[in-house]
Amino acid sequence: MKYLIIVDMQNDFITGSLGTKEAQAILPAVIRRAETFPGEIIFTRDTHTQEYLTTQEGRNLPVEHCIAGTWGWQLAEELQQLAAKRGSRIFDKPTFGSVSLAQTLFSENEKKPIEEIELCGLCTDICVISNALLIKAWLPETAVSVDASCCAGVTPDSHLNALAAMKMCQITVKNQG
Numbered sequence: 001m002k003y004l005i006i007v008d009m010q011n012d013f014i015t016g017s018l019g020t021k022e023a024q025a026i027l028p029a030v031i032r033r034a035e036t037f038p039g040e041i042i043f044t045r046d047t048h049t050q051e052y053l054t055t056q057e058g059r060n061l062p063v064e065h066c067i068a069g070t071w072g073w074q075l076a077e078e079l080q081q082l083a084a085k086r087g088s089r090i091f092d093k094p095t096f097g098s099v100s101l102a103q104t105l106f107s108e109n110e111k112k113p114i115e116e117i118e119l120c121g122l123c124t125d126i127c128v129i130s131n132a133l134l135i136k137a138w139l140p141e142t143a144v145s146v147d148a149s150c151c152a153g154v155t156p157d158s159h160l161n162a163l164a165a166m167k168m169c170q171i172t173v174k175n176q177g
Contacts, residue, residue, distance in 0.1 A: 002039030003105065003144055005135075006030060007121030007128045008046045010081050012065040012072030014122075022152035023122050030120055030150045039115075043075060043083055044101060046127065049132035057095065060161050068092070070156070097130035102138040109139055118142040118174075120150035125162035132171050149175035 002038045009030055010016075015104040034041055046066040066073045074080060075090075083090060091101045108114065117139070119132050128151055136144045148168055153159025163173050 001039075001061055001108075001112060003117045004034065004041045004138075005101070005117060005121075005131060006034060006041060006043045006120045007029065007064040007122050007131055008017045008044055008066075008074050008123070010045055011074055011076060012070075013072065014076055015045070017063050017065045018079050020152060020154070022156065026120075026122075026150055026152050027076055027078075031082070032074075033120060033147065033150050034079065034082050036090060041083070041086055041088045042129065043079070043088055043090045043099065044098055044127070045073060045090055045092050047073065047076065047094055051113075055102060065070060074105065084144040088099065091167040093127075095130075097134040099134065105135060106138045109142060114139065114142050116145065118145045118147060121146045122152055124148075124153040125158035126154065129162045129166055132166055133169060136169060136171055144170075145174050147170040147174045148177070 012018055014027060048066050049166050050063055050067060053062055075083060101106045117135055119128055121128055128146060132144060132146055148163055153162055163176060167173050
């Protein structure tokens with residue numbers, strides 16, 4: 001079995017409060033990848049409460065975003081439709097990486113070895129790298145990759161730095177430049 005993990009392709013990170021032109025630019029590529037992926041697709045959603053600004057993350061990044069139930073928290077419309085059509089699982093995560101996602105993949109690998117786990121989405125330098133490293137820690141013998149053409153970071157430089165860090169941790173980086 002192959003898995004595609006689409007990380008935090010949410011409105012607030014694309015065109016909302018933390019949106020960037022780089023995030024907007026990768027959306028069509030992420031949609032194409034999801035439409036043609038031959039295995040299971042899993043989505044993550046950054047998920048905060050109304051008390052976000054009082055959390056450690058909120059104090060360090062004082063921009064309300066991905067508040068559960070809001071438009072900004074929702075996946076991009078095309079991806080939301082694809083998730084519904086394919087019956088994809090969605091992991092809501094209160095922080096950068098999803099421990100429950102890594103644990104779920106570990107359990108599934110125990111039943112039947114996972115062939116490959118590919119990640120893409122936002123932000124390369126925060127949530128993509130956090131999830132990739134968590135998954136690699138839980139499944140060190142499983143092939144883990146990141147599609148650079150379907151990722152965007154907070155800045156282009158931090159995107160490249162995150163890709164380099166993942167390579168050093170034996171995560172394969174595909175489609176980089």
